[in-house]
Amino acid sequence: FVPDRRSGTKAALSYSRLIIAAGGDVVQPYSGKYIFSLRNTQDGLSLKKFIDSSHPMNAAVIGGGMIGLEMASSFRKLGMKVTVFEGSPAILPGFDTEISAPVERYLAGHDIKIIKSKASASDSASGGVDVSAGGRSHHYDMALIALGTKAAAQLAGAAGCELGAAGGVRTNLKMQTSIPSIYAAGDCIEVKNLISGKNVYIPLGTTANKTGRVAGINAAGGDAVFHGIIASAAGNILNMTVARTGLSEEEAGDGFGEIASVVSESASRADYYPGGSKITSKLIFSKTSGQLLGAQMMGKEGVAKRIDILAVCIQQKMKLRDIAGLDLTYAPPEAPVWDPVLKAVNTALHKLGK
Ligand SMILES: Cc1cc2nc3c(=O)[nH]c(=O)nc-3n(C[C@H](O)[C@H](O)[C@H](O)COP(=O)(O)OP(=O)(O)OC[C@H]3O[C@@H](n4cnc5c(N)ncnc54)[C@H](O)[C@@H]3O)c2cc1C
Structure with missing residues (x-):
């Protein structure tokens, strides 16, 4: 069903081939006036508007993965005091400690504090955010939640497409789901890691573009395949x-x-x-x-x-x-x-x- 914005009703459209490219949803367990997440342009604009108008002096980042650390780095460049809360023993999941530990020291050398503790956040009665971690409460002017993305697989699941153990829509090499007339691509699917042979959920723009292209070619009657990924990623x-x-x-x-x-x-x-x-x-x-x-x-x-x-x-x-x-x-x-x-x-x- 597709909403018709002019009439305010929903119209049913028929299809011979359908591509589901619903993307991913940020893991966002906490919300509030001073609590932000980053998934799309609107999220980025809201965050920028808050920073430009409220001039926060300090920020908490909950989640020490690539996006959390890149955002911590941007906040630091804007002159804020930044604390990153990471719930696992090391920052940068997917990296081994020989790389994540020197990155941690590098961040410390640039006045970004890392606290290794699971944290939760809520708006403070006095304005700003209270972050609770390891039995202590910390106060910040704002918090960014960077706890990752999960596949937006509900639509495909409701249509009867098979979902995989990694949480995404399952497809074959042609990006066809278990329902042959429905294709899926991008952050809503899981893909094969070509080295381990296991299905994984690693939502990246590189994969979204390739799988989207393959789904489009095949849905239009062409012939293309996507074999999988080896989880290449970079950040600054x-x-x-x-x-x-x-x-x-x-x-x-x-x-x-x-x-x-x-x-x-x-x-x-x-x-x-x-x-x-x-x-x-x-x-x-x-x-x-x-x-x-x-x-x-x-x-x-x-x-x-x-x-x-x-x-x-x-x-x-x-x-x-x-x-x-x-x-x-x-x-x-x-x-x-x-x-x-x-x-x-x-x-x-x-x-x-x-
Ligand atoms: C902060 C950030 C930094 C990133 N940096 C990198 C990077 O450096 N390198 C990299 O490779 N990747 C990066 N990524 C990941 C990359 O952005 C995503 O993998 C890519 O955008 C996914 O594309 P997509 O089209 O699958 O999903 P999306 O871009 O999420 O698009 C899906 C769209 O579908 C819409 N939608 C969902 N359900 C429905 C529905 N039922 N009806 C209609 N519309 C619907 C959503 O609103 C959304 O607009 C980053 C992601 C983030 C959040």
Whole structure:
């Protein structure tokens, strides 16, 4: 049923093929005048309007994932005092501690406080927000809730489409749901992780665009497939890029034999060339087969596209020995003669004794 805004009634439209692209819903257990979340442009505009008119001096961010930390970084840049509450032992879910711990220290060095505790928020009687965490109450001028997204799968579920264990609508490679005339794409679906083989719910714009395109082609009578993802993602936190692809060490638990990892440091440009900065890399690989399974990096320049190189290697199921032979560029202002990708891979090969 589609609402007709002019008549105020609902009209039933028939279809031969339907695409459901209902997106995701933010996990928003707390609401109030001073409590915000960020899902769409309207949310962003409301938040900006509040900041421009009320000039908050301090902010709480509940949730230390990528969006929470990017928003904490933006609030800090606006001059606010910022506290991030994270309910699990480490910030940045999906990253291993060799990356999340230095990011945490970096944030602390820029006056962003992290409190490792589950928090709840409610408007305060005196204005602002009371955040309750670990048996203590903290007061802030505003709070942003960044607890993630869940698939908006209700419409598809009500239509009888099968939902998956990860919470999203299940589709085949053509983005067709269990009802052949209904396709689904974007943040409302779950997709296959091509490395672990498991279905996952990782709502990203990259996947939404690809799956939307495939659903559209097929619904219009064409022929296209989407195989899955390897969970490549990047974010920028106070000018520090953090990026990941493939499996984390924790995720790489089953099916690859003995798992090993290495952490290495490298320069983004030739050492002698001015203006470069440090890149920290972690590689996760199978000690048994030498296959690269995951990569994570942090640094101030050249990080996201290097993770993209490793994403290609991981998606193609390449072994460390083959990656070490990649012909990558060297020019002092752009990269050292041993690119950070190659340095990380050589460190891993050294650990393998090869
Ligand atoms: C703050 C933030 C930062 C992000 N940053 C990145 C990033 O850096 N990189 C990245 O890859 N991804 C990022 N994402 C994720 C990315 O924005 C989403 O994956 C992408 O927008 C999903 O697109 P979609 O079309 O599936 O869903 P949406 O963009 O959510 O669109 C779905 C639309 O459907 C509408 N709708 C729902 N139900 C109905 C209905 N029954 N009838 C009519 N309309 C309906 C909704 O109102 C909504 O407008 C970010 C997300 C957020 C919130």
